[in-house]
Amino acid sequence: MxxxxxxxxxxxxxxxxxxxxxxxxxxxxxxxxxxxxxxxxxxxxxxxxxxxxxxxxxxxxxxxxxxxxxxxxxxxxxxxxxxxxxxxxxxxxxxxxxxxxxxxxxxxxxxxxxxxFEHFDATVDPRYSYGKAPNVIGINELEVMISEGKVVGHDGKIPKRVAFIFCVGSRDRSTNPWCCTVCCGVSIKQAIELKQLLNDVQIYMIYMDIRTIGLWEKLYWDSMEKYGINYIRGRVGEVFYTGEKLLVKGEDTLVRGPFEVLFDMVVLAVGIEPxxxxxxxxxxxxxxxxxxxxxxxxxxxxxxxxxxxxxxxxxxxxxxxxxxxxxxxxxxxxxxxxxxxxxxxxxx
Amino acid sequence: MSDEEKGKHIVERKYVDDSRIIEPEKLEIGGIDVSGHWGTLVLPRTIEDFDNSMLKKVKSMPRGKNIEKCWQCGNCTAICPVAHAHPEFNPRYLIHIVKMGYSAEVEKLKDTVYFCSGCGLCSSVCPKGVDPQGVMIAMSIAFKSKKGYR
Amino acid sequence: MMYAIVDPSIFLSLNSIAILILALTIFSVILLFMRIRSWGVEFTPFSILTSTFTKDRFSKRVRILLNVSLRDIFFLRRAGAWCEENFHMYGRGVLMWGFTGLLIFSVIGYLFNTIFGHLSFFNPVNLLIALSQLLVFSGATMLLFRRLSRKNIRNSTDIHTWLLQLTFLLIGLSGFLSYILSLTGYMNFSYGFYIMYISSFVFFLVYYPFSELAFLVWKGSLLTTESLHEELAK
Amino acid sequence: MIEGNAVQLGKDEEIQLSKEDTKLFERLASERKAKLAMGTTEDYLKMLDKMRELEKKGEIIIHHVEEEYKPVGVRTLSGREKKIPTVELWQHKSCGQCGHIPGYISALYWIMAELGIPFVDDTNQTSCTAWNYYGSGASNSVALSAVFLRNMHVAWEKNAYPLIHCGTSYGDYKECRYLVVMNEDIRRRVRSILNKIGRDIVIPEELVHYSEWLHVMRQRIAERKKLDLSDVKAAVHPACHTYKLMAEDYTYDENILGGTRPAPTSSIILALGAKLVDYSTWYDCCGFGFRHILTEREIARSFAYFRKIRPVVKETGADVLVTHDTGCVTTLDKSQIVALAHGYKETIPVISDSQLSALAMGAHPFKVCQLQWHLADWKPFLEKMGIDWQKAQGEYKEYLEMIKKGGKPSFIRSPERTLSPRSEGMHDIKIAG
The missing domain is CATH 3.50.50.60 (FAD/NAD(P)-binding domain)
Structure with missing residues (x-):
């Protein structure tokens, strides 16, 4: 040759x-x-x-x-x-x-x-307090925790209520306008793994659209039907660290009402960047x-x-x-x- | 005090739910009478918690177990003959507020569940097999349940 | 004789049937009560009695109750108003009217029988019973036909719904056939259907507290009680 | 975004900044960008350039922050350096101030007198008329701008730098300045109005809010501190009109809450050695700035209590809520009373940053800070600061008795000015023509 x-x-x-x-x-x-x-x-x-x-x-x-x-x-x-x-x-x-x-x-x-690619650096978007408040992590960091089989907050406590915020650094004019296509599926996959790992954790997915393309749809259905993962349609305006928990301010667009609910952990579905x-x-x-x-x-x-x-x-x-x-x-x-x-x- | 009387001094009264206005008949501050609109308070409408006790109750009913499959497509409401006549009865919305546990909203709307005529059309069009008709039955029982939800 | 005549009165007199049905009715009422209590709810259909039979404005209460139950339920103002097709609504109506008639006329028939001796087949009470049975049969047929003819409704139907509607169909059909056959002289067939009629009714009494009907009875009485309170408040 | 030291603003525009500035600019701009989705920083910087251009053309006079005002540089949200004058200040008062919380202004004067800073308390000042903001109907832009420029001209001819006490005036002036600089038509019409009263367009180089002045003076105030505040937990309510109207022009500091909150007031609390606490509804209005304060008192009152007071007390357990605007102090303080009558338990004293600084510097809580005007219970807070309020109250009563008997009240007087008023700018307030 x-x-x-x-x-x-x-x-x-x-x-x-x-x-x-x-x-x-x-x-x-x-x-x-x-x-x-x-x-x-x-x-x-x-x-x-x-x-x-x-x-x-x-x-x-x-x-x-x-x-x-x-x-x-x-x-x-x-x-x-x-x-x-x-x-x-x-x-x-x-x-x-x-x-x-x-x-x-x-x-x-x-x-x-x-x-x-690189994952979107969520410190750019101050709404989510990423890098400032503890227990606000990206999906990449959660993936590591799941690999190690141990998902805990910064103080070593097991989270009881976890929010996933979709489309962080994607489909957003102030950061990245494109859709990252996989974060929905990956987040849902992680939510299921989290549910399997920590049995009594409550998981809320705050999304604007779920884009589990193709056969990935099964993830979406299973997460609801088998694992009881909750979906809230809406966006998050601010994540505020109260010194103990994370107060997520958002809107549930299906009831047209603002919510301010405390979470133990917030996972940001950070998008894909070149x-x-x-x-x-x-x-x-x-x-x-x-x-x-x-x-x-x-x-x-x-x-x-x-x-x-x-x-x-x-x-x-x-x-x-x-x-x-x-x-x-x-x-x-x-x-x-x-x-x-x-x-x-x-x-x- | 009746609901219409409450907060009648608020200019944009019609945008405020009756349940959010507190206006006692008699209110005194340091011996000074501030009854009426001087002492009116308007509670915020923010949802502050997800209370899943109602959901548990509904799920424990035989035909309510599928409620978690709902993904809010709205097929049920679209075809519901009652919803077309009575906008306050909205099966999709009822399912959502029970699933998420928005207790104030459930409290406001729980009696509308009895509008359901049980025709079963919703269950026939549901793409996820939620069986909304059955869920409505489960809800109407759960709302009256003494152990359930207050 | 070509057919052995199976006269039910050989082993079951009319009185014993009546006693059986009465006992079962009481049993089924208790079952209904227990079933509703198992849901963990405060309200039972019997609450309608306690809210009607109070001294305060008793006659007005009764008047409202009759008015509400007749207008809203019996004449389908509320019970059937939002069925999307008339066919469905009338199916329910016919079944309800037939079944109500059947209950009332059967009791009257039994009383007549005990007081005046055996009634002839062409006695108007017997005719009315037969008509009620026909109505129950047609109502159940309409409902079953609707359910069977549409694939999506068929697929999403619960087994209990099938069973309940089938029971109604059997009650109506066997009762009516038993009557017709006894007119035409096929007494042994008539007796056969009569046994079927009684057994399906017995089955119905034991089964319905566990079916959807229990919910309908509960919800119906709940709404009636609420309308009663509403009317009273006016 | 960054190519060396140039920051790309628009398609073909860029500004030159030092490397450090560029970094800060990018960070802040990106933060802001994400917050507001579409930043207006670009327009703001363009306006400042245009202002200098107009000065060169001789169209307007710029009241520069000269060395004689002893300016101190701060960083604004846009990343630009803003010069805050520290001496020879023309006090632009607030309409509600003297009526509702006189302690706010007297405390500020007292601090200036203590620090030996000359100031001008001019009676020749009009209301900015931006009250209309609260009625959901800002008055017409020419009239608003004319009032703004009239006040600025008065300060200019007195040769004192305007220091604006009122958040609404401050926000309104920033917006009016933008209109006057960017719109020729408004400029022309405003000039004709000003000419009628013998004045001309004088635009201050920087519009300065008094909280920014306290911010730059915080070290000097802290040096004079007489009380130990280390046990005091203070929460801050930044006034909307100071930092949300022309947001780019307000002071931010990377070292204060990570640069994500306005720096003034928070900075003074930190400098005084108190504990600064943050709460979830920090961004929300106090309830005053809604037009509801005029038409919907029920809603304004409820908002102040349920969105501000309650979260602050519940989340932080703070001893005091510090803010820097008339409307905010008034609403937050006075709105607690009805809720308390309803049986709600949470309550917190509300004071301005000038009052807090003055108290820390040993000012009299009643003669200077006038806490008797405040409704929410301030006693526990004073005790925590180590002030014997009963004794002070006794002194105050004696003072009142003394005045009743014909004694002389004491006044806060400005130290001697070093700058003399501009001679060429002296005009009589006569309407010409």
């Missing part, structure tokens, strides 16, 4: 899948990851399980991580970023800089960008960015096509999406890269 390798940037679900698929086609891969560990968001934030079926994260990502680490076709460069590129499709030259400062120039045939990595790669590879800061595909309906020949996009750097979609997109991008590699081989 003499062809040039394919560069995959980002080792999250999409990147890992792309690298795995290419390696299985006997195409060499250079997998560059900004962090120390492979696995992307699900590993970084220690996702306990994945919606909609409570599949352990390990079961989904484990085999891919193991394969990428062991495959002779894949060269993993951790703690590194791509800084610049030149050349054209089939014959790119890229500059990879490691955190320790070491720079290497590499020749690659194609580039797959799968740099993923992360630092995505911003960095956009400037390094001179990719087009849309009005929301995500990488813009040439045609919005065809995610993998970056508009630049030989550079393909996959996963949440293009738009918010679930792990299953990211994996599918990784495969799709790998297929495009494989097509390009096989074509260049014939020409050569």
């Amino acid at each position: 003499s062809s040039l390798p394919v560069l995959v940037i980002g080792a999250g679900p999409a990147g890992l899948r792309a690298a795995t698929d290419l390696a299985e086609l006997n195409i060499p891969v250079v997998l560059v990851e900004r962090r120390k560990e492979l696995g992307g968001a699900p590993i970084r934030w220690k996702y306990h399980s994945l919606a909609p079926d409570f599949t352990p994260t390990e079961e989904v990502l484990g085999p891919m991580i193991k394969f990428c680490k062991n495959s002779s076709n894949i060269e993993v460069i951790e703690e590194a970023v791509v800084e610049g590129y030149g050349g054209s499709a089939g014959d790119f030259s890229v500059k990879i800089r490691k955190i320790n400062g070491e720079v290497q120039d590499r020749k690659v045939a194609a580039i797959i960008v799968a740099t993923g 992360g630092e990595g995505t911003k960095q790669v956009a400037s390094a590879l001179k990719l087009k960015v849309n009005e929301f800061g995500f990488l813009a595909p040439k045609i919005p309906n065809i995610h993998f096509d970056s508009g630049k020949e030989g550079i393909f996009l996959a996963g949440t750097c293009v738009a918010p999406m679930s792990v299953e979609e990211s994996i599918a997109e990784g495969s799709a991008a790998a297929m495009q890269a494989a097509k390009l590699v096989s074509r260049t081989k014939i020409i050569v």
